[in-house]
Amino acid sequence: MEAIVLQVLNGLDKGSAYALIALGLTLIFGTLGVVNFAHGALFMIGAFCAVTLSRLLTLSHIVIDETQKDFLGNARKVEVPYIYDIFGEAAGNVIIDWAVPISIIVAIPVMMAIGVAIERGLIKHFYKRPHADQILVTFGLAIVLQEIIKYFYGANPIPTPAPDAFRGSFDFGAALGFDPNVIIYPYWRLVYFGFAAIIISAVFAFLQFTTFGMVVRAGMADRETVGLLGINIDRRFTIMFGLAAAVAGLAGVMYTPINSPNYHMGMDFLVLSFVVVVVGGMGSLVGAVLAGFLLGILESIASMGAVLAVLPGINQIILYLVAIIILLTRPRGLMGRAGVMED
Amino acid sequence: MSERNDITRRRVMKSGAAAAAAAASTPYFFTRAFADGHGYLNAPKGDTVTLGFNVPQSGPYADEGADELRAYELAVEHLNGGGDGGMMSTFSSKALKGNGILGKKVAYVTGDTQTKSDAARASARSMIEKDGAVMITGGSSSGVAVAVQALCQEAGIIFMAGLTHSNDTTGKDKKANGFRHFFNSYMSGAALAPVLAKAYGKERKAYHLTADYNWGYTTEQAVKESTEAMGWETVAAVKTPLTQTDFSSYIAPVLQSGADTLVLNHYGGNMVNSLTNAVQFGLRDKQVNGKDFQIIVPLYSRLMAKGAGANVKGIFGSTNWHWSLQDEGSKAFVKSFGTKYGFPPSQAAHTCYVQTMLYADAAERAGTFNPCGIVEALEGFEFDGMGNGKTLYRAEDHQCFKDVLVVKGKENPTSEFDLLEVVEVTPVDQVTYAPDHPQMAGGNLGTCNSGA
Numbered sequence: 001m002e003a004i005v006l007q008v009l010n011g012l013d014k015g016s017a018y019a020l021i022a023l024g025l026t027l028i029f030g031t032l033g034v035v036n037f038a039h040g041a042l043f044m045i046g047a048f049c050a051v052t053l054s055r056l057l058t059l060s061h062i063v064i065d066e067t068q069k070d071f072l073g074n075a076r077k078v079e080v081p082y083i084y085d086i087f088g089e090a091a092g093n094v095i096i097d098w099a100v101p102i103s104i105i106v107a108i109p110v111m112m113a114i115g116v117a118i119e120r121g122l123i124k125h126f127y128k129r130p131h132a133d134q135i136l137v138t139f140g141l142a143i144v145l146q147e148i149i150k151y152f153y154g155a156n157p158i159p160t161p162a163p164d165a166f167r168g169s170f171d172f173g174a175a176l177g178f179d180p181n182v183i184i185y186p187y188w189r190l191v192y193f194g195f196a197a198i199i200i201s202a203v204f205a206f207l208q209f210t211t212f213g214m215v216v217r218a219g220m221a222d223r224e225t226v227g228l229l230g231i232n233i234d235r236r237f238t239i240m241f242g243l244a245a246a247v248a249g250l251a252g253v254m255y256t257p258i259n260s261p262n263y264h265m266g267m268d269f270l271v272l273s274f275v276v277v278v279v280g281g282m283g284s285l286v287g288a289v290l291a292g293f294l295l296g297i298l299e300s301i302a303s304m305g306a307v308l309a310v311l312p313g314i315n316q317i318i319l320y321l322v323a324i325i326i327l328l329t330r331p332r333g334l335m336g337r338a339g340v341m342e343d
Numbered sequence: 344m345s346e347r348n349d350i351t352r353r354r355v356m357k358s359g360a361a362a363a364a365a366a367a368s369t370p371y372f373f374t375r376a377f378a379d380g381h382g383y384l385n386a387p388k389g390d391t392v393t394l395g396f397n398v399p400q401s402g403p404y405a406d407e408g409a410d411e412l413r414a415y416e417l418a419v420e421h422l423n424g425g426g427d428g429g430m431m432s433t434f435s436s437k438a439l440k441g442n443g444i445l446g447k448k449v450a451y452v453t454g455d456t457q458t459k460s461d462a463a464r465a466s467a468r469s470m471i472e473k474d475g476a477v478m479i480t481g482g483s484s485s486g487v488a489v490a491v492q493a494l495c496q497e498a499g500i501i502f503m504a505g506l507t508h509s510n511d512t513t514g515k516d517k518k519a520n521g522f523r524h525f526f527n528s529y530m531s532g533a534a535l536a537p538v539l540a541k542a543y544g545k546e547r548k549a550y551h552l553t554a555d556y557n558w559g560y561t562t563e564q565a566v567k568e569s570t571e572a573m574g575w576e577t578v579a580a581v582k583t584p585l586t587q588t589d590f591s592s593y594i595a596p597v598l599q600s601g602a603d604t605l606v607l608n609h610y611g612g613n614m615v616n617s618l619t620n621a622v623q624f625g626l627r628d629k630q631v632n633g634k635d636f637q638i639i640v641p642l643y644s645r646l647m648a649k650g651a652g653a654n655v656k657g658i659f660g661s662t663n664w665h666w667s668l669q670d671e672g673s674k675a676f677v678k679s680f681g682t683k684y685g686f687p688p689s690q691a692a693h694t695c696y697v698q699t700m701l702y703a704d705a706a707e708r709a710g711t712f713n714p715c716g717i718v719e720a721l722e723g724f725e726f727d728g729m730g731n732g733k734t735l736y737r738a739e740d741h742q743c744f745k746d747v748l749v750v751k752g753k754e755n756p757t758s759e760f761d762l763l764e765v766v767e768v769t770p771v772d773q774v775t776y777a778p779d780h781p782q783m784a785g786g787n788l789g790t791c792n793s794g795a
Contacts, residue, residue, distance in 0.1 A: 002599060009595075013591070069738070072677070156615075157612055157650035157651075159651060185624055189623075257623075259620070260615050315584070
């Protein structure tokens with residue numbers, strides 16, 4: 001019992017990341033009809049917004065300390081962050097400590113701008129081309145973005161810790177009446193889950209309750225009619241691409257304390273996010289979110305020792321197995337509209 | 344229906360499959376040409392000799408590969424008489440004169456292994472066939488090392504392994520043309536166990552998480568056997584996929600198992616992520632069985648440890664070499680590397696530099712580049728002054744036997760390089776094993792192949 005509760009909890013944060021990425025993917029597919037293989041790269045770039053900001057905050061000038069020696073026996077060069085000079089050491093440290101949450105503010109405009117630039121600069125030219133072309137060009141774009149990041153930041157993971165206040169873990173077991181120390185869950189993962197819930201609600205509210213959102217939904221249902229009504233739907237869809245990029249980027253920013261980001265992290269999520277979209281139903285926003293959490297939890301449960309003892313290796317194929325079953329029995333996905341992705 | 348819905352799942356799937364199928368393997372076309380009357384493959388013509396440096400220049404181990412390449416370039420510079428000569432002045436053998444190897448200037452070509460066996464074999468083959476490399480060295484993964492070593496054996500080229508830690512490289516997959524200076528899983532286990540018993544007591548329950556490939560298996564086995572011999576109990580050993588990035592679902596059950604020690608048989612990105620996750624879950628703040636919970640990382644790499652940040656503090660592991668060593672060889676190497684590049688070398692850089700020097704020295708002593716001459720010169724060769732104390736290249740399996748370092752994540756690092764502190768230098772006798780030890784069992788060294 002404890003083990004299952006624990007794995008459900010574990011599935012929540014993984015599911016949050018899947019859901020956020022899949023939400024953006026299906027948003028782009030629903031509006032622009034583009035299968036965006038560069039979406040994982042946007043998640044990765046979001047994470048590197050956090051890395052970049054924490055590097056900017058720790059940007060230092062060098063003070064030579066004659067009392068200490070470096071590895072070659074010369075006087076040691078001590079790096080003092082400029083932020084100490086501005087805010088003093090104590091306040092400077094607090095700001096550096098909170099680099100990841102602060103990055104959210106920076107990442108939103110940056111990711112929107114990157115999203116719009118990608119849509120206007122590249123993807124726009126592929127709307128009328130076959131899906132194979134779209135996949136190839138966005139996949140190529142993902143590789144280019146990855147290599148750019150690798151050029152500037154190297155291939156190794158870069159530690160980007162959460163603020164000190166969120167280190168450690170919460171003992172759910174003790175709170176729920178189980179033995180202490182059995183069901184523990186890191187605070188930051190709770191934060192991640194809460195953050196994902198807020199972002200997802202915000203996107204839904206935006207689409208549901210604003211005029212802009214209404215027009216976009218109308219455009220998703222029937223682009224031509226909306227266009228004939230004199231509404232510039234293309235511009236709105238461009239903004240939606242930017243929004244989807246921002247959602248992926250924010251998912252990446254907040255993910256950095258969970259796993260140290262590296263240039264390849266987007267690819268790790270990309271394939272799984274596609275599975276999530278397919279299971280949830282291509283173009284269905286609710287489906288993407290539900291499938292994200294569902295698959296996150298399933299994946300966690302499949303990697304339990306007891307499950308592995310019965311079905312060795314199930315942890316590595318469970319998601320694809322679910323995808324196959326869904327595609328065979330309900331090709332439109334869990335929440336997909338009839339007719340979409342069906343022959 | 345609008346245009347965007349005018350696609351079928353089948354078409355999307357087809358396109359996806361086409362994109363994924365891009366990685367096709369290159370056809371095998373090895374030819375036994377170029378033996379050229381000297382009786383061995385790629386005998387150097389003219390006044391240069393070409394070495395092939397096969398390192399990961401792309402992919403997840405690219406930073407480690409870059410450091411290996413720096414070391415190779417430094418070694419070439421020193422062999423050709425440039426720089427301050429580095430370890431040539433401390434090396435016990437004095438055959439090298441700083442005029443290249445056997446009077447021939449050293450040139451080199453590089454290949455990108457991408458940390459993939461087939462890519463590594465393809466680049467090694469290209470360096471042998473197109474560039475006439477007389478020796479191949481490098482690698483940052485045991486899978487790659489074993490694959491390239493087999494290729495070199497088949498071709499008739501010497502392979503000087505870079506960073507490869509699996510027992511198999513000089514165990515069941517050993518080859519007469521292949522040599523490894525780096526230590527191995529068995530040695531890590533043998534060096535770590537006594538230190539762990541001393542620090543954490545003889546009654547511990549260990550839980551292993553193991554990367555699901557060749558190196559993971561041998562490391563798990565080595566650490567398990569060594570710690571069990573000390574009285575520890577192994578509660579569980581769980582394999583984790585190599586591609587795993589979030590280890591939370593593997594780490595969460597650890598506390599429920601009643602284990603009080605977690606052994607992470609992970610390397611590179613796996614290690615960074617699993618260690619970060621374990622610390623996030625607060626394992627190190629817990630008390631189990633009345634003892635503080637502990638985490639162990641059998642193979643440490645400073646370059647990789649950097650990715651885990653403060654999470655490595657206080658965690659035990661082993662390493663082949665560390666820049667803070669104070670013997671003359673290490674100091675000379677750190678000085679020339681640090682002066683040239685501005686930061687201290689990694690253990691990967693060290694082993695690659697030493698391997699290049701050892702090859703060059705063997706060629707000088709043998710008086711030939713003929714692989715069979717090199718094999719004879721290296722087998723049973725004893726040397727010193729290369730940073731690990733007295734070292735033997737054992738004839739039976741072409742493994743170097745030397746002291747092993749047990750290290751611990753430093754509590755108060757003074758710089759970004761100062762992550763590990765050496766806790767103990769385990770003497771070579773304690774990590775030496777019989778050539779037919781069960782962990783190394785199987786395999787056959789065979790005989791040297793000169794490619795003629």
